[in-house]
Amino acid sequence: METLNIEEKVIDLLRTVFDPEIPVNIYDLGLIYRIEVGNDGSTLDVDMTLTAPNCPAADFIMEDVRQKLLTIDGLKEVNVNLVFEPEWTKEMMSEEARDELGL
Secondary structure, eight states, X not given: OHHHHHHHHHHHHHTTOBOTTSSSBTTTTXXXXXXXXXXXXXXXXXXXXXXXXXXXXXXXXXXXXXXXXXXXXXXXXXXXXXXXXXXXXXXXXXXXXXXXXXX
């Protein structure tokens, strides 16, 4: 139950992180591939991607994710891993994100 609570907080916080060039949060853009809370609840691993491998805001976005997730009570370590498999496509966006962007 506690793990689910942390995951809900993670998703809520990820919805406050935006790519500076896109007016949709990274969670609804489909950039988050994995959220895994460690067995003791003190570590968090997040796999994420970018809309483009050469995104100029990559470091900013990843640090924003890490800093926001570290505010969750009980977390001592947050690992944000940048992955490019599978390659991100527009189909990974939520319905709301597609509507927001007019797609």
